[in-house]
Amino acid sequence: MDTEHNAEERLLTAAIEVFCNRGYDGARTQEIADLAGISKASLHYYFRSKELLFRKAVQKVFSLIIGNVARRISEESSFEVVIRQLVEGYFEMFIHFRTQAVFFFTEMMKHEELLDEIVKGIDRSVLLNGLMLRFQKEREEGKIIDMEPVDLLVNIIAMCGYPILAEPLLKRVLTLSNDEYQTMLNRRKEMVVDFVLRAILKEKE
């Protein structure tokens, strides 16, 4: 086990993994302690209860994910490039944090009050406000069709995230093998960029 991390960090790391894989109710403090190589008693010494450990774990996961998305958008790029960065950013975020993202959809439905306090702490200025203003600017200049900026953003996030989140279900309903599904995911990044640009740009190529 990592000697570079102290017990508290190791427990938190282990907790994230176990909570993401098993959910709150399915997680066992014994498994978390074992994974961290530390006794269950020490877990309670550091975090007092499973519930409090869960809150810490959720907060850390969320800050990891948010940080990963926020640093991808460069505001001075052309509009087409911004769309591309956005699609690639969300796509890779969903792939990289797939388990954690599913975890959020799963568990945060049951712990909405936790979501409130977590989302309060994030910095919205760069990612959201900047992006919304950029969309609005292009819209007012008549370069893109007249649609609400937020609708455009939601469409992009949806087309990036859904196929990754719903893979187990979609794969079976569409009767695609693992390889075929992977092929589909691989071409989606480019496809979604094209799809979005065709939908919003006023002039046809």
Next chain:
Amino acid sequence: MDTEHNAEERLLTAAIEVFCNRGYDGARTQEIADLAGISKASLHYYFRSKELLFRKAVQKVFSLIIGNVARRISEESSFEVVIRQLVEGYFEMFIHFRTQAVFFFTEMMKHEELLDEIVKGIDRSVLLNGLMLRFQKEREEGKIIDMEPVDLLVNIIAMCGYPILAEPLLKRVLTLSNDEYQTMLNRRKEMVVDFVLRAILKEKE
């Protein structure tokens, strides 16, 4: 309590509600029995175990959802109308079965083997194959741009489902009130149809 239903049906109905709200691990057989107005012992008499009751519940939920989607598409409509029916169908399905849909994303990750046996039983001919053939036909006739039919379908499902599934998270990240979020959802049906048609139709209006 409903006298029109026998004990077994009442238990299954109650189980669906409790499993959807709390997940497999979070569900209590006592709560299911109470909700059905039947003793916990009878629950075991009919279903033998929590696990078997869960399987029955999942199968029933899935058949309800699938039946709801399949009967919406009329194959002889124009392509624009098919897209509209598809968007409206999925949108209303996700709204109507929101809890159950989240439940599927949540629980089916952990019980993938259950998904296998459930999906085997569905009739794919009308909804999927018919739709794919229609998309392919329009594509070969040059009426829509050159894209894989399955990609188009996934895009549509994603834009319909994601904003409903992710509401608790999106609402907070986008800092929208409940009313504002509802307003956004209300305009999405029309917006997604327009968005899709602009993306795929070759001639501009």
Next chain:
DNA sequence: GTCTATATGGCGATAGAC
């Protein structure tokens, strides 16, 4: 701070009367 051992409570499942 970290451990072993144990307390405490709750859950799924069963026994057995009716």
Next chain:
DNA sequence: GTCTATCGCCATATAGAC
């Protein structure tokens, strides 16, 4: 078929030595 009462287990949490 339906119930009450109870078993047996396991999970969180704590006590207390080191």
